[in-house]
Amino acid sequence: MGLEIRTVTESEVADWVRAVNRGFHRSQTISPEEIGIMRAGYDLERTRGAFDGDRCVATFRSMARDLTVPGGGSVRADAVTNVTVTATHRRRGLASGLMAADLAAARERGEAVSILIAAEYPIYGRFGFGPATWVTDWEIDVPRAGLGRRHAGPDPAEGTVELISAAEVRAVGPALHERVRTRTAGAISREAGWWDRATGASVLPSFGFKEPFFVVHRDLAGEVDGMAAYEVNDPHWPGKLPNADAEVRWQLAAGPAADAALWRYLLSLDWVVRLRSGHRPPDDVLPLLLGDPRAARTETYADFMWLRLLDVPAALSARGYAPVAADLVLDVRDPAGLSGGTFRLETAPGDAPRCTPAPSAAADLTLDVATLSRLYLGDESVLRLADLGLVTEHRAGAAATADHLFRTPRRPWCPETF
Template sequence: MATDNGTDQGDHGTGSGAGHGTARKSDHGPDLRVLRQSDWDEWYDSLIRAFGGVPEALGERELWNALKETDRSIGAWDGDACVGTAGAFSFRLTVPGGASVPAAGVTMVGVAATHRRRGVLRSMMRRQLDDVREWGWPLAVLTASEPAIYGRFGYAAATYGVNVEVDTARVQLSVPAGTDDVRLRYAAPADVLDACEAVYARRVPVRPGMLARRPGWERTGVVDPESRRQGASPLQCVVAERGGEVVGYARFRIKPEWDTAGPKSEVLLQDTEALDAAAHAALWRFLFEIDLTSTLSAQGRPLDEPWMSMVSDIRRCGLRVRDSLYVRLVDVGAALEARTYQAPVDVVFEVEDDFCPWNAGRWRLVGDAKGASCGRTTDPADLALSVRELGAAYLGGVSLASLAAAGRGRELRRGALTEATVAFGSPVAPWLPHGF
């Protein structure tokens, strides 16, 4: 997870950060040092307290302990007390064109309430981005509990998700040919975990913003503490099969409810993936038609998910859009070279980046659907913008033209804004499939 008041939580990985075991004195007091395994319990307790102090279930805590990347995590220490936490996972992020690019998944960021307004968060963000650059990763990403926090460090919302609350008593689906050829069956979530993860892995290259999961991460999808259930059932799973092959899955809970008129239970969808249109339709039709239910709720679904084009009444689907993944270009040149562009582009950016000044200056991007190059130049600038605008537009879900219309960017060569806006787009909406 990630926060904005100096409190962030997320997912973990492995790696070796610079300065392992050393402490660096901050100008504001607390010492920063790479996390040691022996300090993890105190470090994690400090994080939990920053998020309100409600303990996690034992299984959740053990999972994060197993997934954490100690060498990529730092703590701020005031004497013997941990007063700040920040971690990073070793992710690979799908970008337009399908490449899987190294990205630091910033996570578990928290500052003790006793040490607010002392520059602790800023010092951790400074250290972390310096480390990410040293690791040679072009991107850092996070999810923000409070969006106002991370803009000052160069992060910007690059993907959005839609929360839905479908009135399934009134909304029907029109499904494509082949849907009835898909077989659905219940399975214990843990029993089909490998098959579901294989489906997920095949989906990762298709949509920008998706994360290639390292071994062990698949377990996050089946952790099922009672605290997550919101009064609903334990986690259930249905798999979609064709010809004996698993081609999709849905994991969900049922929240029973009755009134004097009868049952009106709710389906709480946790996650679902499918390899083709028929499997997708079969799973969503199943979720719409579960007996004794009248509502289907889900959070953070893709903005262009196919089922939205199958419904009889989109107004009764309760759509609400929310920001999701925040992107920070740590190395502008490497990041822009890593993706492709849906139309030819040759444009010079004048980039402003106060927090990572190595990015500031002019960069010439030349690219198309086959690849790109991006390097320093002394040519006249075509567009002037900050690294935040580049981060927002990077995955193709936010328009450079819309940012410029909001005063976040200036066109210096006539036509350059349209050229870049079209080139940066994506044929499918970028999407973050889960938090970290």
């Protein structure tokens, strides 16, 4: 019957979920209960599949999210997930077709950017995406960390740390996350279901759930300004010596005092000799909190959230820049025809930045949309990409000006896997 790419109907959700599981090498046996739980989180207008007759052979889904950008503003983002192609149907353009349909719809909805977590590096550059945030995971050798028992743990002069229940997490977590999200470039909004899944109120049977410990930090006024979830694995004790591992599932802190207090608490847990940090910002202060930063061994340092600009004027006007007066004309190439053109970016101290189409202006820099997307959150150097031939300078000094404008003092970070 041929291959057809389209949105998924209600009656096709179960087949679509099984196709997702095939793509991720998971079980094909899925209960109606589990499919119902998953369906509750889907917007079918944003859920697409490729069908070979009645069989779903490729999947694609997106979600609306708010993305924090440098300067504290936000843009509406098209968050892409569940991208799979069944092994029997590769090399037929299905991923390209699904991506093109979603990006066109996102552009029509007025979403300024599209974002995703790339499972494999080489895939998404051809669709105009670039790596916009990075992530680091550390394993900390606790005995070597240099936090003696007298100095470990939170400082009561800066607040208190306490264990709380899952229900309390659901009550206070969303407000804390939004507080952290709006001050963290690269962070995205969470839907209510995230908290249900993170606390065991909603469990997918095939994934199961092991309840972690939940801990909060309260400032001197009693307000929650930090939170973490962690678990401890206490294996056999060789030679009757403690040998437990602790793993941080997630940690949020609205300020440096809460951040430090939570890490000191986690590093002072009885019997724990190894602490895995979970995903952290690539320039996190965590190793520098230790008496011996070498005790934090890097397990992962990798690209994480990829971004694609869909509306260049809206996206570039929404973020903040270095407080200097500048006038840059960017010639942006987009083979997909979604967001290319010539644009003037104007900044001045005290004034809101402005990016407008400038089709007749002479370009200062030429670059493709994937390269500009890579620069958007401030994590990459214009000069470095120019050395790679990805940015062409037409006016002397324009690349250095752009580098100064776009770079941020702290690196962007996306705490979410979506």
